Amino acid sequence: MSHSSVSNNENVLPTAEDDATFENRVAYIKRAFGNTEDLMRVPLSFNNKQGVLLYLAVISDLEKIQRSILFPLMKYRDLEVEQIPLTAEAKSKIMLKDSINALIQGNSIVVLGCEELYSFNTVKENTRSSVEPDSEKTVRGSHIGFVENLSTNLGFIRRGIESRHLRIHYERIGQYTNNQIAIVYIDGIASPVLVRKLKERISTLSIDMTFSPGYLEELLEDVPYSPFPHLLYTERPDRAIAQLIEGRIVVMAEGSSDVLVLPVSFFSFFQTTDDYNSRIITGSFFRFLRLISFIISLLLPSLYIAVIGFHFEIIPKEILVLVKNSVENIPFPPLIEAMIMAFTIELIREAGIRLPTPIGQTIGIVGGLIIGDAIVSAGLVSNIMVIVIALTAISSFTIASYEMSNTVRILNYPIMLSAATFGFVGIIFSLMFIVGHLCKLESLGTPYFTPLAPFNFKGMKDAIIRFPIWLLKDRPRELHVKNKRRLYRPRRWQNNEN
Template identity: 55%
Template sequence: MSFFKKKNKNDVKKETFMFPTIDENVLYFRDALYNTDDLKTRTIRFNGIPGVIIYLETIANSEELQRSLLIPLSQANTEQSIDTIITSSQFSKTSNMNIAVTTILKGNSVLFFEHGTEFYILNTLQLHSRSPEEPENEKIVRGSHEGFVGNLKINLNLIRMRIQNRCLKIEYVDLGWETNTQVAIVYLEEIANPELVDEIRKRIKSISSDMIFSPGYIEEFIEDKPLSPFQQILYTERPDRVEAHLVEGRIAIFSEGTSDVSIMPVSFFAFFQSPDDFNIRFYAGSVFRLLRFLSFWGAITLPSIYIAVISFHFELIPNDVITVVKSSIENIPFPPFIEALIMAVTIELIREAGIRLPSPIGQTIGIVGGLIIGESVVNAGLVSNVMVIVIALTAIMSFTIPSYEISNTARLLSLPIMIAAATLGFVGIIFCLMIIVIHLCKLESLGTPYLAPFAPLKIPNLKDSIVRFPIWMLNKRPKNIKPQKIIKQSRSREWDKNEK
């Protein structure tokens, strides 16, 4: 028996009265919340009458439930009524099933009895006192400054607080023979593509390993092309970013013990988007997003272009600059490729040292080390001034990319392109870029095109790709992930009759 085989927007507003039996009521709640795994029930007995307490464990406070209901019930006498026993500061009653479901989504617990006529609603919302510090690698100027932590229940609580929707579903899976790591698959039942959900569920449950303790372990088991240098799963520590992707129809994977949340499927362009893009004017947001996208390709090709120009295409240098370049490189004992390799390795060493050391020392190493080493190698005649500028600009470009994983990809891909530039000049660079673009066109993230909406071309979805159109024009969800609901907002700004 199922009460919610097909729902529309008006079904949840309809008044549905309480059923006479406990089993019917529990079944209704489970169907209304899509059998989410964090929906818990607890049976009790009062004056010989069986009852049930139902709540969402990810958002309800079990200690408050114990204090305000369970302990008073155990100490009550037969002459007392439930109204006088409940000690919750916020306590109400209703006979409407849909109101009861809505209150559960807000962190309340619902109590009802066999052949009862009303639900007893207790405020048991779980509040976590946590610092407002945002993730170090995903800082923004405006908007939310919350970040996930290493506790699965707290992370799911943050999502439940942001998306108070009955079709938000959570499925628990335990992975790892020895570690038994709890993993949660989170999605919106009425929006996410059921085929995608089934595919993710199948891939995750097929993982056979004795140890799973980080998203990186899960990623390599479930991604389409594990040997590709490009990231196919988006990681984030920001609740607002997960919220936006869930509402668009994507699926999020939470794991116990880590603050990273995996989002899938994603396109290549999702790695260059930032929550700041939607918190500032769309002109600025589009320019900054395009700048990040161009910085990725610049980080890959800039050292190679310099190597190709110096080694093969010197005639491209303007006459006014050729003297400066010539004087900079004429006494250098190494070819441009070796110069670039020395500086690239040096930058990577400084970067890794800055990450591993404590923050105050790491910042000092980055600044002092860069200045001292850069000045020293130039004075020693091992590297030219121009090469130091090129490598420094390349490093800055890689820092502008919001995704740490794609930044790593840019650093890795620059080496083979540098080798091709040192061997064939511009021909080698173009050849490598063609291979990269062809690979991106063939790549998929959970069966969806990686270069969508450009390949295949979906013109309406270009509004939120390498540039951002105004929010009131983004009326549809991305078609590449095939959500159940394409329209996400009605025609906006109809109040402005002068706007065409």
């Protein structure tokens, strides 16, 4: 199986060992990392030799560099490097080709003249413990989450992707806040067109402040008035790394533990880390369950309203009497019933979020039980409507993305209104409008409803269900990546054993 031209040309560095000039040695290292902006360069002059200190800012400790490298080199200018009492571990005269991996691992490189090249252990240690985000729990896999420090978060990415092709581009946004954001992508995989388009959108922003990625989302998304989210939020480094390797772009902001991933598709919001950490059948089942939950939470109240108001004849005879006894003494039509219960659920949910955690949990459980029992006992809402709204709420909580879950709850109201007005016909027209809207949406100029519209058979392998990882050989076509192949020789051992 042949590799792409990107794999052949960009992943292989030209040999530089024979070129011993100082300028070409430094140029070799800089060329290996491209235009990433976290590669720092500090000019040096030591023992009458021209020198330079190189390090990656997000994974190297600046205090160690100053204390263990810069200060000793300034203090002992007349000695050889091997004779200087250094507190950092030094490897004298490493090979130039080894300097790339040394930098990626967090070491600092000192180039002196045309012969000497040293590596110093200046790896940054995390000063703050990273805990798993509450909104993205996982059963298996990493339990590390992003924090509110941009440099620390970029360090998570650098340690997860130890490649010289990782690119970091910094921007300053906000006339008064002047917040720093970082655009992260993998050169050789991510589409240059999409990277350039995102950089242009960000560079043209003019705003007083940006306190969180939520500000950026409204300013970057293609259709800001759409109820569907165009960008994916995540607080998990492993998920962000997986999206980068797929060919997507990650946007991080100082002061926020949420990062933005774009472009994304509709089905990206139903994928979780556990899908790939579980067995094939298990992961596919739970992803399919989330998609079914989306449909249930979107349509169940509307179907109940349409059946009670227009299509009573489709109820089976065995439960017809139960339904009739439940609804005949209710003073409100089904639409008002559903609105009352849905609004009550939203009030309890919002109260649980805003209150302190122990009180919020109590309000959610006790408040739901008391209000549900009281409202049924008073004869304002039927028992069946309570069951319908409870199932709808539970289904919406099953959706992996908080933003998509909110979208479903908002769309419930117009669909219920259509069902109360036109019955099943109203529901069908509402669904046609929603599907048509999804087909028209774009995320950073890429189709939002792919692989269904436009239809892509290969993309279906990782949409509704998860195919085996060794069959997911290609990256998503809609991303227009430079390196389209994800796996070149999957399960190679199988051919050897046979």
